[in-house]
Amino acid sequence: MKQADESQTLLSNLPEPLRVFSRVRDYARGEMLFRRGDPARWVFFVHSGEVRMLRSGRAGEDILLHRARPGEYFAEAAVDCPEYLCDAIAFQASTLALVPKSELAPLLTRDRGFATQWNSVLMRELRMARARIERLALSSVAERVRHFVLAEERDEAGEVALAGSLKDLARDLGVSHEALYRTLARMEKAGEITRDGNALRLAASRRSKRRPADR
Amino acid sequence: MKQADESQTLLSNLPEPLRVFSRVRDYARGEMLFRRGDPARWVFFVHSGEVRMLRSGRAGEDILLHRARPGEYFAEAAVDCPEYLCDAIAFQASTLALVPKSELAPLLTRDRGFATQWNSVLMRELRMARARIERLALSSVAERVRHFVLAEERDEAGEVALAGSLKDLARDLGVSHEALYRTLARMEKAGEITRDGNALRLAASRRSKRRPADR
Protein backbone atom coordinates (compact mmCIF):
# COMPACT_ATOMS: atom_id res chain seq x y z
CA MET A 1 0.00 0.00 0.00
CA LYS A 2 1.02 3.57 -0.57
CA GLN A 3 1.17 4.40 3.08
CA ALA A 4 3.50 1.53 3.87
CA ASP A 5 5.77 2.28 0.91
CA GLU A 6 6.04 5.88 1.85
CA SER A 7 6.88 5.02 5.43
CA GLN A 8 9.67 2.75 4.27
CA THR A 9 11.09 5.43 2.02
CA LEU A 10 11.03 7.96 4.78
CA LEU A 11 12.48 5.64 7.34
CA SER A 12 15.42 4.95 5.04
CA ASN A 13 16.91 8.20 6.26
CA LEU A 14 17.39 6.67 9.68
CA PRO A 15 20.31 4.48 10.64
CA GLU A 16 19.33 0.93 9.81
CA PRO A 17 19.06 -0.27 13.41
CA LEU A 18 16.45 2.37 14.18
CA ARG A 19 14.15 1.60 11.29
CA VAL A 20 12.69 -1.52 12.79
CA PHE A 21 11.32 0.28 15.80
CA SER A 22 10.36 3.64 14.38
CA ARG A 23 7.10 4.80 12.97
CA VAL A 24 6.22 7.75 10.78
CA ARG A 25 3.55 10.24 11.64
CA ASP A 26 2.25 13.46 10.11
CA TYR A 27 1.51 16.50 12.19
CA ALA A 28 -0.62 19.46 11.26
CA ARG A 29 0.66 23.00 11.47
CA GLY A 30 0.39 24.16 15.03
CA GLU A 31 -0.10 20.69 16.47
CA MET A 32 1.59 20.08 19.78
CA LEU A 33 3.90 17.05 19.98
CA PHE A 34 4.46 17.15 23.69
CA ARG A 35 4.43 19.50 26.62
CA ARG A 36 6.91 20.11 29.33
CA GLY A 37 6.42 17.44 31.96
CA ASP A 38 4.99 14.82 29.63
CA PRO A 39 6.66 11.42 30.01
CA ALA A 40 9.52 11.22 27.53
CA ARG A 41 8.79 8.25 25.32
CA TRP A 42 10.24 9.18 21.94
CA VAL A 43 13.15 10.74 20.23
CA PHE A 44 12.06 12.43 17.00
CA PHE A 45 13.53 12.79 13.52
CA VAL A 46 12.30 15.44 11.10
CA HIS A 47 11.62 14.27 7.55
CA SER A 48 9.90 17.44 6.44
CA GLY A 49 8.41 20.55 7.96
CA GLU A 50 9.66 22.27 11.07
CA VAL A 51 9.29 21.65 14.77
CA ARG A 52 10.00 24.25 17.40
CA MET A 53 10.94 23.66 20.97
CA LEU A 54 9.61 26.38 23.20
CA ARG A 55 9.59 27.26 26.83
CA SER A 56 7.20 29.83 28.15
CA GLY A 57 8.84 32.52 30.22
CA ARG A 58 7.32 33.93 33.37
CA ALA A 59 5.74 36.80 31.52
CA GLY A 60 4.00 34.28 29.27
CA GLU A 61 6.27 35.04 26.34
CA ASP A 62 7.53 32.15 24.25
CA ILE A 63 11.23 31.53 24.26
CA LEU A 64 12.47 29.70 21.21
CA LEU A 65 14.84 27.00 22.35
CA HIS A 66 15.40 25.17 19.14
CA ARG A 67 14.18 24.78 15.62
CA ALA A 68 14.39 21.25 14.31
CA ARG A 69 14.53 21.12 10.53
CA PRO A 70 14.51 18.29 7.99
CA GLY A 71 17.31 15.82 8.59
CA GLU A 72 17.65 16.63 12.27
CA TYR A 73 16.84 14.76 15.42
CA PHE A 74 15.35 16.46 18.41
CA ALA A 75 14.44 15.60 21.99
CA GLU A 76 17.51 13.39 22.11
CA ALA A 77 17.60 14.17 25.82
CA ALA A 78 14.63 11.84 26.20
CA VAL A 79 17.12 8.98 26.40
CA ASP A 80 18.46 10.33 29.68
CA CYS A 81 15.48 12.11 31.09
CA PRO A 82 12.15 10.70 32.29
CA GLU A 83 10.12 13.64 31.06
CA TYR A 84 10.30 16.32 28.39
CA LEU A 85 11.73 19.62 29.57
CA CYS A 86 10.03 21.95 27.12
CA ASP A 87 7.13 22.14 24.69
CA ALA A 88 7.35 21.00 21.09
CA ILE A 89 5.07 22.31 18.37
CA ALA A 90 4.91 21.50 14.67
CA PHE A 91 5.38 24.99 13.30
CA GLN A 92 4.55 23.80 9.83
CA ALA A 93 2.81 20.66 8.65
CA SER A 94 5.51 18.10 9.32
CA THR A 95 6.35 14.47 8.80
CA LEU A 96 8.32 12.96 11.63
CA ALA A 97 9.80 9.65 12.61
CA LEU A 98 9.20 8.59 16.19
CA VAL A 99 11.92 6.48 17.74
CA PRO A 100 10.87 4.81 20.98
CA LYS A 101 13.27 5.69 23.74
CA SER A 102 12.85 2.21 25.15
CA GLU A 103 14.45 0.76 22.02
CA LEU A 104 17.06 3.42 21.44
CA ALA A 105 18.78 3.15 24.81
CA PRO A 106 19.53 -0.58 24.59
CA LEU A 107 20.69 -0.12 21.02
CA LEU A 108 23.60 1.99 22.20
CA THR A 109 25.04 -0.98 24.02
CA ARG A 110 23.87 -3.70 21.65
CA ASP A 111 24.88 -2.29 18.27
CA ARG A 112 28.52 -1.29 18.01
CA GLY A 113 28.40 0.83 14.91
CA PHE A 114 25.28 2.59 16.07
CA ALA A 115 26.94 4.01 19.16
CA THR A 116 29.39 5.84 16.92
CA GLN A 117 26.66 7.07 14.61
CA TRP A 118 24.56 8.37 17.45
CA ASN A 119 27.61 9.96 18.94
CA SER A 120 28.12 11.91 15.72
CA VAL A 121 24.51 13.00 15.73
CA LEU A 122 24.83 14.47 19.20
CA MET A 123 28.13 16.09 18.37
CA ARG A 124 26.60 17.79 15.38
CA GLU A 125 23.77 19.16 17.49
CA LEU A 126 26.30 20.38 20.02
CA ARG A 127 28.36 22.15 17.42
CA MET A 128 25.29 23.87 16.06
CA ALA A 129 24.20 24.94 19.53
CA ARG A 130 27.62 26.40 20.26
CA ALA A 131 27.62 28.20 16.93
CA ARG A 132 24.35 29.78 17.91
CA ILE A 133 25.75 30.81 21.27
CA GLU A 134 28.65 32.42 19.50
CA ARG A 135 26.25 34.27 17.26
CA LEU A 136 24.07 35.50 20.11
CA ALA A 137 27.16 36.86 21.84
CA LEU A 138 27.77 39.28 18.97
CA SER A 139 26.65 42.76 19.82
CA SER A 140 25.17 44.11 16.60
CA VAL A 141 22.51 42.78 14.30
CA ALA A 142 24.76 43.14 11.28
CA GLU A 143 27.43 40.98 12.90
CA ARG A 144 24.88 38.30 13.64
CA VAL A 145 23.68 38.31 10.06
CA ARG A 146 27.24 37.91 8.78
CA HIS A 147 27.90 35.14 11.25
CA PHE A 148 24.70 33.41 10.27
CA VAL A 149 25.48 33.46 6.57
CA LEU A 150 29.02 32.24 7.09
CA ALA A 151 27.86 29.48 9.41
CA GLU A 152 25.00 28.25 7.24
CA GLU A 153 26.46 28.64 3.78
CA ARG A 154 27.08 25.64 1.58
CA ASP A 155 29.93 25.33 -0.86
CA GLU A 156 31.76 28.39 0.38
CA ALA A 157 29.43 30.39 -1.81
CA GLY A 158 28.50 32.84 0.89
CA GLU A 159 24.89 32.13 0.09
CA VAL A 160 22.09 30.78 2.24
CA ALA A 161 18.64 29.61 1.28
CA LEU A 162 16.45 30.78 4.11
CA ALA A 163 14.33 27.98 5.45
CA GLY A 164 11.57 30.18 6.77
CA SER A 165 10.47 33.78 6.84
CA LEU A 166 12.65 36.71 7.79
CA LYS A 167 10.63 36.92 10.94
CA ASP A 168 11.81 33.42 11.76
CA LEU A 169 15.37 34.41 11.06
CA ALA A 170 14.96 37.36 13.38
CA ARG A 171 13.93 35.08 16.23
CA ASP A 172 16.86 32.85 15.40
CA LEU A 173 19.23 35.80 15.65
CA GLY A 174 17.62 37.01 18.82
CA VAL A 175 16.51 40.39 17.50
CA SER A 176 13.19 42.01 16.66
CA HIS A 177 12.03 41.47 13.10
CA GLU A 178 11.94 45.21 12.52
CA ALA A 179 15.59 45.52 13.45
CA LEU A 180 16.43 42.70 11.06
CA TYR A 181 14.48 44.27 8.18
CA ARG A 182 16.22 47.56 8.67
CA THR A 183 19.64 46.00 9.01
CA LEU A 184 19.19 43.93 5.87
CA ALA A 185 18.01 46.98 3.97
CA ARG A 186 21.02 48.94 5.16
CA MET A 187 23.45 46.14 4.30
CA GLU A 188 21.87 45.74 0.89
CA LYS A 189 22.11 49.43 0.22
CA ALA A 190 25.75 49.32 1.24
CA GLY A 191 26.33 46.51 -1.26
CA GLU A 192 27.28 44.07 1.45
CA ILE A 193 24.57 41.56 0.70
CA THR A 194 22.06 40.75 -2.00
CA ARG A 195 18.66 39.13 -1.75
CA ASP A 196 16.78 37.04 -4.30
CA GLY A 197 13.60 35.63 -2.92
CA ASN A 198 14.64 33.49 -0.01
CA ALA A 199 18.34 33.47 -0.91
CA LEU A 200 20.73 35.64 1.03
CA ARG A 201 24.20 36.25 -0.33
CA LEU A 202 27.17 37.95 1.25
CA ALA A 203 29.19 40.02 -1.21
CA ALA A 204 32.48 38.29 -1.97
CA SER A 205 34.58 41.25 -0.96
CA ARG A 206 33.10 41.18 2.52
CA ARG A 207 33.58 37.49 3.13
CA SER A 208 36.26 36.35 5.51
CA LYS A 209 38.16 33.19 4.77
CA ARG A 210 37.35 31.61 8.05
CA ARG A 211 34.01 30.05 8.64
CA PRO A 212 32.49 30.36 12.05
CA ALA A 213 32.03 26.89 13.43
CA ASP A 214 32.68 25.41 16.76
CA ARG A 215 35.66 23.63 18.07
CA MET B 1 55.25 8.23 44.85
CA LYS B 2 52.84 11.00 45.70
CA GLN B 3 52.52 12.07 42.09
CA ALA B 4 51.39 8.65 40.96
CA ASP B 5 48.94 8.28 43.83
CA GLU B 6 47.43 11.61 43.12
CA SER B 7 47.04 10.83 39.46
CA GLN B 8 45.20 7.64 40.30
CA THR B 9 42.88 9.45 42.66
CA LEU B 10 42.11 12.08 40.10
CA LEU B 11 41.61 9.62 37.33
CA SER B 12 39.07 7.76 39.40
CA ASN B 13 36.56 10.39 38.33
CA LEU B 14 36.77 9.09 34.80
CA PRO B 15 34.85 6.09 33.52
CA GLU B 16 36.99 3.04 34.11
CA PRO B 17 37.75 2.36 30.43
CA LEU B 18 39.25 5.81 30.03
CA ARG B 19 41.62 5.64 32.97
CA VAL B 20 44.06 3.36 31.28
CA PHE B 21 44.77 5.78 28.50
CA SER B 22 44.50 9.12 30.22
CA ARG B 23 47.11 11.21 31.89
CA VAL B 24 46.86 14.08 34.33
CA ARG B 25 48.48 17.40 33.81
CA ASP B 26 48.54 20.73 35.65
CA TYR B 27 48.20 24.01 33.83
CA ALA B 28 49.13 27.44 35.10
CA ARG B 29 46.70 30.33 35.09
CA GLY B 30 46.62 31.78 31.61
CA GLU B 31 48.32 28.83 29.96
CA MET B 32 47.04 27.94 26.52
CA LEU B 33 45.92 24.35 26.00
CA PHE B 34 45.47 24.55 22.29
CA ARG B 35 44.81 27.01 19.53
CA ARG B 36 42.39 26.97 16.70
CA GLY B 37 43.86 24.86 13.93
CA ASP B 38 45.98 22.66 16.16
CA PRO B 39 45.59 18.96 15.44
CA ALA B 40 42.90 17.59 17.75
CA ARG B 41 44.58 14.87 19.76
CA TRP B 42 42.85 14.97 23.12
CA VAL B 43 39.52 15.28 24.79
CA PHE B 44 39.87 16.96 28.18
CA PHE B 45 38.32 16.48 31.59
CA VAL B 46 38.46 19.17 34.27
CA HIS B 47 39.42 18.02 37.74
CA SER B 48 39.90 21.49 39.17
CA GLY B 49 40.21 25.04 37.95
CA GLU B 50 38.51 26.47 34.93
CA VAL B 51 39.15 26.35 31.22
CA ARG B 52 37.63 28.74 28.72
CA MET B 53 37.05 28.21 25.07
CA LEU B 54 37.40 31.41 23.14
CA ARG B 55 37.13 32.58 19.61
CA SER B 56 38.48 35.92 18.58
CA GLY B 57 36.03 37.99 16.60
CA ARG B 58 36.95 40.08 13.59
CA ALA B 59 37.45 43.13 15.72
CA GLY B 60 39.90 41.18 17.88
CA GLU B 61 37.44 40.91 20.74
CA ASP B 62 37.23 37.61 22.57
CA ILE B 63 34.00 35.71 22.36
CA LEU B 64 33.44 33.33 25.23
CA LEU B 65 32.19 30.09 23.76
CA HIS B 66 32.26 27.88 26.78
CA ARG B 67 33.48 27.65 30.34
CA ALA B 68 34.51 24.16 31.40
CA ARG B 69 34.38 23.68 35.14
CA PRO B 70 35.31 20.81 37.46
CA GLY B 71 33.58 17.57 36.54
CA GLU B 72 33.09 18.54 32.92
CA TYR B 73 34.58 17.34 29.69
CA PHE B 74 35.41 19.68 26.89
CA ALA B 75 36.62 19.51 23.31
CA GLU B 76 34.54 16.38 22.87
CA ALA B 77 34.22 17.35 19.25
CA ALA B 78 37.84 16.29 18.83
CA VAL B 79 36.49 12.79 18.31
CA ASP B 80 34.83 13.85 15.08
CA CYS B 81 37.08 16.65 13.95
CA PRO B 82 40.71 16.57 12.83
CA GLU B 83 41.61 19.92 14.37
CA TYR B 84 40.49 22.19 17.17
CA LEU B 85 38.18 24.97 16.02
CA CYS B 86 38.75 27.47 18.80
CA ASP B 87 41.27 28.42 21.47
CA ALA B 88 41.34 26.95 24.97
CA ILE B 89 42.95 28.72 27.91
CA ALA B 90 43.28 27.71 31.54
CA PHE B 91 41.62 30.68 33.14
CA GLN B 92 42.74 29.57 36.55
CA ALA B 93 45.44 27.15 37.59
CA SER B 94 43.83 23.86 36.59
CA THR B 95 44.31 20.15 36.80
CA LEU B 96 43.06 18.30 33.76
CA ALA B 97 42.88 14.77 32.46
CA LEU B 98 43.89 14.30 28.85
CA VAL B 99 42.11 11.52 27.02
CA PRO B 100 43.73 10.59 23.71
CA LYS B 101 41.21 10.84 20.92
CA SER B 102 42.80 7.83 19.25
CA GLU B 103 41.76 5.66 22.16
CA LEU B 104 38.38 7.20 22.82
CA ALA B 105 36.91 6.67 19.38
CA PRO B 106 37.44 2.90 19.26
CA LEU B 107 36.17 2.64 22.81
CA LEU B 108 32.71 3.71 21.68
CA THR B 109 32.38 0.56 19.63
CA ARG B 110 34.41 -1.75 21.82
CA ASP B 111 33.01 -1.03 25.27
CA ARG B 112 29.26 -1.39 25.50
CA GLY B 113 28.62 0.39 28.74
CA PHE B 114 30.93 3.21 27.80
CA ALA B 115 28.90 4.21 24.76
CA THR B 116 25.96 4.90 27.04
CA GLN B 117 28.07 6.86 29.50
CA TRP B 118 29.61 8.96 26.79
CA ASN B 119 26.23 9.69 25.30
CA SER B 120 25.06 10.95 28.66
CA VAL B 121 28.06 13.25 28.78
CA LEU B 122 27.23 14.72 25.40
CA MET B 123 23.58 15.00 26.26
CA ARG B 124 24.41 17.00 29.35
CA GLU B 125 26.59 19.38 27.35
CA LEU B 126 23.78 19.80 24.86
CA ARG B 127 21.26 20.63 27.54
CA MET B 128 23.59 23.22 29.03
CA ALA B 129 24.26 24.77 25.65
CA ARG B 130 20.55 25.04 24.95
CA ALA B 131 19.99 26.61 28.36
CA ARG B 132 22.54 29.23 27.51
CA ILE B 133 20.87 29.89 24.17
CA GLU B 134 17.61 30.34 26.00
CA ARG B 135 19.28 32.81 28.35
CA LEU B 136 20.96 34.84 25.62
CA ALA B 137 17.64 35.14 23.84
CA LEU B 138 16.19 37.09 26.75
CA SER B 139 16.07 40.78 26.05
CA SER B 140 16.87 42.40 29.38
CA VAL B 141 19.79 41.94 31.74
CA ALA B 142 17.47 41.36 34.69
CA GLU B 143 15.76 38.49 32.88
CA ARG B 144 19.10 36.91 32.13
CA VAL B 145 20.13 37.15 35.75
CA ARG B 146 16.90 35.49 36.87
CA HIS B 147 17.29 32.79 34.26
CA PHE B 148 20.88 32.22 35.30
CA VAL B 149 20.05 31.81 38.97
CA LEU B 150 17.15 29.48 38.25
CA ALA B 151 19.25 27.42 35.86
CA GLU B 152 22.32 27.15 38.07
CA GLU B 153 20.75 26.83 41.49
CA ARG B 154 21.16 23.69 43.52
CA ASP B 155 18.46 22.29 45.80
CA GLU B 156 15.75 24.63 44.61
CA ALA B 157 17.28 27.16 46.99
CA GLY B 158 17.34 29.93 44.44
CA GLU B 159 20.97 30.47 45.36
CA VAL B 160 24.11 30.28 43.28
CA ALA B 161 27.73 30.34 44.35
CA LEU B 162 29.45 32.36 41.66
CA ALA B 163 32.47 30.57 40.29
CA GLY B 164 34.32 33.71 39.26
CA SER B 165 34.00 37.46 39.43
CA LEU B 166 30.97 39.45 38.47
CA LYS B 167 32.88 40.53 35.45
CA ASP B 168 33.06 36.89 34.45
CA LEU B 169 29.36 36.50 35.01
CA ALA B 170 28.76 39.50 32.80
CA ARG B 171 30.63 37.82 29.97
CA ASP B 172 28.64 34.69 30.58
CA LEU B 173 25.40 36.61 30.30
CA GLY B 174 26.59 38.45 27.24
CA VAL B 175 26.39 41.96 28.70
CA SER B 176 28.89 44.60 29.73
CA HIS B 177 30.04 44.38 33.32
CA GLU B 178 28.75 47.87 34.02
CA ALA B 179 25.27 46.89 32.92
CA LEU B 180 25.42 43.86 35.18
CA TYR B 181 26.59 45.87 38.20
CA ARG B 182 23.83 48.36 37.75
CA THR B 183 21.18 45.72 37.22
CA LEU B 184 22.25 43.78 40.31
CA ALA B 185 22.23 46.96 42.35
CA ARG B 186 18.75 47.78 41.12
CA MET B 187 17.48 44.28 41.76
CA GLU B 188 18.98 44.31 45.23
CA LYS B 189 17.43 47.64 46.03
CA ALA B 190 14.10 46.28 44.84
CA GLY B 191 14.52 43.34 47.22
CA GLU B 192 14.55 40.86 44.39
CA ILE B 193 17.97 39.43 45.13
CA THR B 194 20.53 39.42 47.89
CA ARG B 195 24.30 39.10 47.73
CA ASP B 196 26.72 37.68 50.26
CA GLY B 197 30.25 37.57 48.96
CA ASN B 198 30.11 35.29 45.97
CA ALA B 199 26.62 33.96 46.69
CA LEU B 200 23.66 35.25 44.73
CA ARG B 201 20.18 34.52 45.98
CA LEU B 202 16.83 35.17 44.39
CA ALA B 203 14.28 36.35 46.92
CA ALA B 204 11.77 33.60 47.70
CA SER B 205 8.79 35.77 46.93
CA ARG B 206 10.04 36.24 43.42
CA ARG B 207 10.77 32.62 42.79
CA SER B 208 7.29 31.18 42.48
CA LYS B 209 6.85 29.54 39.12
CA ARG B 210 3.29 30.67 38.59
CA ARG B 211 2.59 34.09 39.88
CA PRO B 212 -0.90 35.32 39.16
CA ALA B 213 -0.98 38.64 37.38
CA ASP B 214 2.71 38.54 36.78
CA ARG B 215 4.08 41.67 35.17
Place this chain on the structure above:
DNA sequence: CGTCGCATTGATATCGCTCAAATCCGGTGG
Protein backbone atom coordinates in the same frame (compact mmCIF):
# COMPACT_ATOMS: atom_id res chain seq x y z
C1' DC C 1 -13.77 39.86 -0.71
C1' DG C 2 -12.30 39.37 4.21
C1' DT C 3 -8.81 37.82 6.96
C1' DC C 4 -4.40 36.52 8.39
C1' DG C 5 0.43 36.68 8.47
C1' DC C 6 4.66 38.56 6.45
C1' DA C 7 7.32 42.60 4.88
C1' DT C 8 8.34 47.31 5.34
C1' DT C 9 8.85 51.86 7.11
C1' DG C 10 8.18 55.71 10.59
C1' DA C 11 8.36 57.67 15.24
C1' DT C 12 9.67 57.40 19.82
C1' DA C 13 11.45 55.56 24.14
C1' DT C 14 14.68 53.03 26.47
C1' DC C 15 18.12 50.05 27.60
C1' DG C 16 22.72 48.86 27.34
C1' DC C 17 27.36 50.17 25.51
C1' DT C 18 31.26 53.14 25.88
C1' DC C 19 34.28 56.28 27.98
C1' DA C 20 35.69 58.04 32.50
C1' DA C 21 36.78 58.39 37.19
C1' DA C 22 36.81 56.99 42.06
C1' DT C 23 37.20 53.32 45.42
C1' DC C 24 38.25 48.94 47.22
C1' DC C 25 40.98 44.88 47.95
C1' DG C 26 44.51 41.36 47.72
C1' DG C 27 48.99 40.52 46.74
C1' DT C 28 53.89 41.92 46.43
C1' DG C 29 58.11 44.00 47.27
C1' DG C 30 60.81 47.14 49.93
Place this chain on the structure above:
DNA sequence: CCACCGGATTTGAGCGATATCAATGCGACG
Protein backbone atom coordinates in the same frame (compact mmCIF):
# COMPACT_ATOMS: atom_id res chain seq x y z
C1' DC D 1 54.60 47.47 58.38
C1' DC D 2 53.71 50.23 54.60
C1' DA D 3 53.64 51.79 49.85
C1' DC D 4 52.35 50.38 45.61
C1' DC D 5 50.07 48.02 41.86
C1' DG D 6 46.68 45.62 39.12
C1' DG D 7 42.27 44.03 38.74
C1' DA D 8 37.51 44.11 40.36
C1' DT D 9 33.73 46.96 41.66
C1' DT D 10 30.95 51.02 41.39
C1' DT D 11 28.87 55.09 39.80
C1' DG D 12 28.30 58.95 36.36
C1' DA D 13 27.21 60.94 31.78
C1' DG D 14 26.01 60.70 27.07
C1' DC D 15 25.03 58.37 22.87
C1' DG D 16 23.35 55.22 19.82
C1' DA D 17 21.38 50.88 18.60
C1' DT D 18 17.52 48.27 19.30
C1' DA D 19 12.86 47.45 21.18
C1' DT D 20 8.33 48.92 20.91
C1' DC D 21 4.20 50.85 19.11
C1' DA D 22 1.89 51.99 14.70
C1' DA D 23 0.42 52.11 10.09
C1' DT D 24 0.48 50.36 5.39
C1' DG D 25 0.91 47.27 1.52
C1' DC D 26 0.85 42.71 -0.19
C1' DG D 27 0.00 37.90 -1.19
C1' DA D 28 -2.16 33.51 0.15
C1' DC D 29 -6.06 31.16 1.26
C1' DG D 30 -10.76 30.03 2.29
